[in-house]
Every structure is written in structure tokens, then in C-alpha cells.
Amino acid sequence: xTYQRNAIVTGSTSGIGLGIATAFAKAGxxxxxxxxGDPREIDRLxxxxxxxxxxxxxxxxxxxxxxxxxxxxxxxxxxxLGRIDIVVNNAGIQHVQxxxxxxxxxxxxxxxxxxxxxxxxxxxxLAGMKSQGWGRIINxxxxxGLVASPYKSAYVAAKHGLVGLTKAVAxxxxxxxxxxxxxxxxxxLTPLVEQQIPDTAMARGISEEEVKRxxxxxxxxxxxxxxxxxxxxxxxxLCSEAAASITGAALPVEGGxxxx
Ligand code: NAD
Numbered sequence: 001x002t003y004q005r006n007a008i009v010t011g012s013t014s015g016i017g018l019g020i021a022t023a024f025a026k027a028g029x030x031x032x033x034x035x036x037g038d039p040r041e042i043d044r045l046x047x048x049x050x051x052x053x054x055x056x057x058x059x060x061x062x063x064x065x066x067x068x069x070x071x072x073x074x075x076x077x078x079x080x081l082g083r084i085d086i087v088v089n090n091a092g093i094q095h096v097q098x099x100x101x102x103x104x105x106x107x108x109x110x111x112x113x114x115x116x117x118x119x120x121x122x123x124x125x126l127a128g129m130k131s132q133g134w135g136r137i138i139n140x141x142x143x144x145g146l147v148a149s150p151y152k153s154a155y156v157a158a159k160h161g162l163v164g165l166t167k168a169v170a171x172x173x174x175x176x177x178x179x180x181x182x183x184x185x186x187x188x189l190t191p192l193v194e195q196q197i198p199d200t201a202m203a204r205g206i207s208e209e210e211v212k213r214x215x216x217x218x219x220x221x222x223x224x225x226x227x228x229x230x231x232x233x234x235x236x237x238l239c240s241e242a243a244a245s246i247t248g249a250a251l252p253v254e255g256g257x258x259x260x
Contacts (some may be wrong), residue, residue: 004055006030006081006238008125010064010073010117011091013037013045015190016140019228020235022090025049030056033078035091045084056081062115064091066107072123081151083132084125089118089162090140090208094118099153107154114158116163124167135178136239139166143186143219143254159184168188170248179247180224181238184256187216189225222255 006029012021013035021031033046042059049133058080062073065116077084087144092114095106118139118218145159163182172178187193200211217223234253237243252258 004028004030005085006032006077007086007088007239008077008082008084008121009034009088010121011035012088013042014138016094016185016188016228016231017088017090018045019232020090020138022049023229023232023236024086024239025053025055025057027239028053029236029239030081031058032073032081033057033059034062034073034130049063065112067116070117070120071124074121080129083088083129083130086138087125087139087146088120088135088235089121089141091117092140094152094155096151096155098151102153104193110158111156114155116189117160118165119196122165122180125160126169126173128178129178130173134153135170135173135175135176137166137173137178137180137237138235139163139167139180139182141182141184141250143184143252145182145184146252146258151218166250167248174247175230177244179238179244180247181248182250183231183234183238184250184252184254184258185226185231186220186252186257187225188228189233190228213246217255219221219257219260220255221260224255226253 006026009017009021011017012033024031035096046057046059061071062069122145139160139162142146144160145163148156166180166182173180197208197211201208
């Protein structure tokens with residue numbers, strides 16, 4: 001890549017977003033980080049990426065439930081980095097409960113963060129990508145964007161919606177050098193998932209290894225977690241010229257889960 005690209009990665013202070021931001025920095029792409037967390041830790045991450053890879057790394061604390069904050073985040077990225085070439089819509093949360101008891105505020109928050117925030121980032125960046133004749137939009141959906149599991153109504157609805165949004169915008173952008181794709185991971189051992197393992201082991205009276213194999217990886221034929229590095233490399237590939245004809249796709253990265 002000769003021209004140094006600029007990317008916004010939402011929800012990149014942890015887990016998959018941080019894995020993608022790191023892979024971008026490694027590939028020479030300037031990055032805007034976003035997400036919550038201890039400001040000192042976020043600043044440490046930012047400086048570590050700058051020192052390791054010599055790219056520009058900036059940060060926005062925009063809350064993905066707030067349309068106005070998303071608009072300001074995009075404006076800040078333009079001011080500090082220049083044109084926006086790549087947007088990764090990754091911020092997401094989960095809540096697991098039967099629908100009869102599902103709290104209204106959790107439904108609203110999941111729809112806002114996991115789906116509507118992507119509408120807002122795309123709305124504010126697509127015109128620029130179209131006029132510059134190059135752009136990449138990558139939406140972090142899930143295996144739950146392709147198939148369902150019980151008790152995850154809001155998450156499954158939001159992720160299926162995100163796959164639909166991906167296809168619609170891919171068609172709108174297709175003739176302008178802008179690709180729009182969804183990545184659909186299975187289980188990834190992010191800090192969020194890791195924290196649940198000891199509690200689940202205790203609750204079920206089984207070992208932590210059994211929790212991983214028989215509970216978390218039950219649906220994943222490879223019996224292996226997807227890694228943030230694999231997702232980072234895929235995101236970098238989607239930003240390459242070799243991937244220019246991949247658009248409107250929902251790419252499963254789930255160890256065979258949805259083949260069953
Ligand atoms: P994570 O909890 O490790 O990271 C989530 C990130 O989103 C964090 O940076 C957090 O600060 C940020 N975030 C949360 N709410 C926010 C808000 N209101 N505004 C701005 N940022 C906010 O989670 P993860 O496992 O890395 O998940 C990242 C994405 O990947 C999510 O969209 C998730 O649904 C999807 N995903 C995860 C898995 C998995 O097994 N971990 C599987 C499939 C899809």
C-alpha cells in the first residue's frame with residue numbers, strides 16, 4: 001500500500017476491535033481508536049501502537065448509543081487524520097435472557113450499539129469514500145447474524161439487521177470503489193468471554209476446560225476459538241486491492257458452526 005490509509009475502528013479498546021486496530025497499525029494504516037475503559041490504559045495502548053508501528057493513532061470516547069457523538073467522532077477523525085478510507089463497525093454488547101423477561105433498556109442499548117451506530121458511521125463517511133473513489137466498510141456481525149440461539153433475541157436481531165445493512169449499502173456503493181462486508185465470527189476468547197469461564201465452571205460443577213469444549217465450543221466443529229489475530233488479518237485483507245470484488249458478503253469465521 002503506497003498511500004497511507006486512515007481507519008476508524010469502533011469499540012477498539014478491547015478484544016476484537018483492538019485486534020483489528022493492531023493489525024491495521026502493523027499494516028501501516030493510521031487508526032482512530034474508540035471505546036470505553038481506563039483513560040490511562042487507553043493512552044498506553046495508543047502509545048504502544050505508535051511506538052511499535054510508527055503510524056498515527058488517535059482516540060475518541062464517543063458513545064455509540066449517541067448519534068451526535070458519532071458525528072463528532074467522524075469530524076474529529078477527519079480533522080486529525082484527514083480523509084477516512086476505512087470504517088470498522090465493531091462496538092457491541094450482549095445480554096442473554098428469555099424474551100418474556102428481556103429488559104426494554106437492554107433491547108434498546110443492543111439495537112443502538114450493535115446496529116444503529118453502524119448506520120450513523122456509514123451515513124457520515126460514505127459520501128467521502130464515494131467521492132475519493134475508494135473505501136472499505138467492515139461490519140462486525142457474528143455467527144448470530146446468520147443463525148440464531150435462544151435467549152439472545154436482541155443480539156440476533158441486531159446482527160441479522162447488520163448483515164442486511166451491509167448488503168444494502170454494498171449495492172449503493174458498488175460503482176464507487178467502496179466495498180462493504182460483514183465478518184461473522186464464532187466464539188472468540190476476548191476478555192469478556194474469558195471472564196465467564198470460571199463462574200460457568202463453578203455453576204455447572206465442571207472444569208474450565210470442559211466449559212470451553214462442551215459449553216462455549218459446542219456449536220463450533222473445529223473445537224477451537226477464533227482468534228483476534230485471525231480477524232485482524234481478514235480485515236487487512238478486505239482492505240487490500242485483492243479484495244476489491246468482495247462486497248455485500250457476510251463472511252463466516254466460525255470454525256464450521258453454520259455449516260451444520
Ligand atoms: P469486548 O467487550 O471485548 O469489546 C467491546 C468493545 O466495544 C470495547 O472496546 C467497549 O469499550 C466497546 N463499547 C461497548 N459499548 C460501547 C459504546 N456504547 N460506545 C462505544 N464503545 C462501546 O467485545 P468483543 O468480544 O471484542 O466484541 C466485539 C464485536 O465482535 C462485537 O460487535 C461483538 O458482538 C462481536 N462478536 C464477538 C464475538 C465473541 O465471541 N467475542 C463473537 C462474534 C461477534
